[in-house]
Amino acid sequence: MPYIIGTALLIITIIIVGLILRKKIYDDVDKKEMWKMDIMNRDTAAQLSRVKNLNLMGETQQKFNTWKDRWDRIVTKVLPEVEEYLFDAEDAADRYRFSSAKKILSEIDQTLHNVEIEIEEILAELHQLLETEEKNREEMEQLLPEVKDIQKRLIQNGYQYGHALPAFEATIKEIESEITAYNEQVESGNYMEAQQSVEKIKPELDEFLTKLDEFPKIYKTVKDTLPAQIKELAQGIQKMKEEGYRVEQLGLEKEVKGYEQRLEDCMNTLKSGDNAEVKVIIEEMEERIKEIYEDLEKEALARNYIETKLPSHEKQVEENLASFEETKREVEMLKSTYYFEDSDMEKLMTMEKEINQLKKSHEEIEQELEGESISYSEIRGNLEAGFEKLTTLEEKQTAFKEFILKLRQDELKAKEDLEKMKRQVNDIHRKLVKSNVPGIPTFIWTLLETAVDKNTKVLKALDNKPLDITVVRHALEEANDAIENTMEQTDKMIEQAYLTERVIQYANRYRSQVPELAERLKESERLFRAYEYELALENAATALEEIEPGALRSIEAK
Known part of the structure; x- marks a missing residue:
């Protein structure tokens, strides 16, 4: 009897478990069915029909056909197959073949997942094509007025571009040809190729606009401004030369003459419409002209400085030499009275060499002034260096004279200290006695x-x-x-x-x-x-x- 009850309970348990598992299979089948129906009910076909608003030719036609075929395959083949598999899963569940049912449902899940991915790819490619077309159209709507404006500018203000006008007109024609090619690509439904054309035209047009904006100023600078500056500079150099300034030593005349040739080269370069190289050359020339004026001003100031300071330099050198000779004689006299260290005598000899070198340097400056091989600026540098050395030497001589004076002071102080110490000895002796x-x-x-x-x-x-x-x-x-x-x-x-x-x-x-x-x-x-x-x-x-x-x-x- 217990065995019969146990067997009955086991059978009941098995039946209940089977019913529960079958219910789960049915629920999963329902979910997959709803997923399949959701895919079928989407507006994918309507999305694809948006392509018909474009020129359905060439690349666009190929893409549309590919997307339509893929969608038709999903609707007519893949999803019906999923429907059959769902029936198979239910049938397996009815027969309590749960393992087979789960395997079928797993395959259905993977199939539907792949369908989702494929639909996303189709729609992504579709949206990319539509966005590309819209973006190309908007950018071209902006570029066309700019092209027309350039054409108008070249017609009305052609004189501002001189001999470069034909080159600029040729450039705008090239851009127009590229626009024509773009239109042909659009009409042929090749929107991706059209996008490449837009991406090429836009930077070319921006660069061309910048060149057009800069060119008139550069052209005027090369044609009028710089030649006038160079002429004025050459006249200024010649005038200073006539007034006795040593501008020849600066090599400026040859350099300025070279600028005239460079301007001619720049004009030839501008005929091709090339601004960039000429712009760099102009900046270099303007900076150099500024430096040349500074050099000329420096030369004029140097001449005035030399004429003003040279007599003073000569006087200081002579005074320094006389002062040193006096110090030297004083040392010779004191050598019999005071002992001088070797280092002290070395200082004296060094000062003698330095003052002789200063005297020689001054004579060289005078010789440079008599000749005409060195510029006033260079001579001024030598004169300023001479003043600096004079200052240093005067400090050394002052210190040496103070040293000699201190010798005498130290001797006198030593004698005074000795007398003081003698009195102190006597004071000690008296203190002891008393x-x-x-x-x-x-x-x-x-x-x-x-x-x-x-x-x-x-x-x-x-x-x-x-x-x-x-x-x-x-x-x-x-x-x-x-x-x-x-x-x-x-x-x-x-x-x-x-x-x-x-x-x-x-x-x-x-x-x-x-x-x-x-x-x-x-x-x-x-x-x-x-x-x-x-x-x-x-x-x-x-x-x-x-x-x-x-x-x-x-x-x-x-």
Whole structure:
């Protein structure tokens, strides 16, 4: 019994699953049917009929026939086949052959998808053709008035184009021929070829319009403006030449003459209607003419500068030379008195070479003025360079004179410093004598003797002939250091002696109370009498601080 129930349930389940799967197949068949009907009901044929508004010949006729055949094949063959396949899918579902039904539906899906792609391609090509035709027509509607305007301009203003008029007329005829070819292509239904013609005509016409707009000005410049400028420039050069300016050295006459030939070449080039090359040449010539005027102005200014500044340059060179000779003589006299380093003498020799070179340069400038092989502009450059060198040399001479003056000043100052240090030594000696200390430590006398010896070395250095100021400065530094050290040590020794006395006197109040302090004070007194003031102070101060901390600070403050 359980087996029968289980079998019955299994059969029922299988039937239910089969019904569900068959329902899905039916639903998918309905979707595909709707998709097929949607394709059939589209206005593709109406879209294709738009081509009939064009010239249905040549390339357009071929395209239309191709698109129509493809659409007819879809409607009469592909879609009916899809209908049959849908019946086959339903039949397979009825027979519970679900795998076969799904396979058929998959093939139908792919077929319909391919049909969609093919229809999109047909419509895309159709729209491209229609847009191309419309675009070509609109652009030609814009180009034709421009062509007519050019023809009118050439007729009314032909004088502005001179001998280039035939070339321009030939160009516009070529463009008209291309327009005629375009019209023939349109009439023949070859709209893609017509598009290529439009794409060729438009830039040609734009370029031609630009050339026409620029040509009158360029033609007038070559025919009238530039020849007048060149003539005026040539006259100006000749006038300056007659007035004595050295324009021949600039090579301008030959260059200007060459421009006349270049203008003739430009006129011949313009006959062919070619603006571009001539336009570049004009710009170069105009810029060069401007530069030539600047060169002529520079030459005139240079001549005035030379005439004004040359006497001043000669005077400065002579003054600089005289000043150097004076400095040189002074050095020769001072060499017996002062010692000059090799580097100092090298500076003097370098200045002599430079002043001689300056003198030679000035003579060369005068020779250049007497001759006529160099332009005033070049001579001015040489003269300006001479002034710069003069300024540099004057700075060097001033610095060297200051160096000589400083030698004397250093000698006088060294003598003054020596006298000052002698007084300082005497002051130290008097301070020691008046100090009222038991005695002077040996090291103080040694320091004082050293300071005296250092002063003596300074004196000997000052007495040397020739005087080496470097040696003097070194001796002065050593003497000054020795005296400052002696003064410092002397003051320190006297202060220590005085402070020792005060500390011992202050500590005596504790002598009877503290036997150990009494012994240490005796030792301090012994050291004091032996002139060991530093040790005596240290011993007494240490002993006192042990009994009364801070006592030393109180004593020093009083």
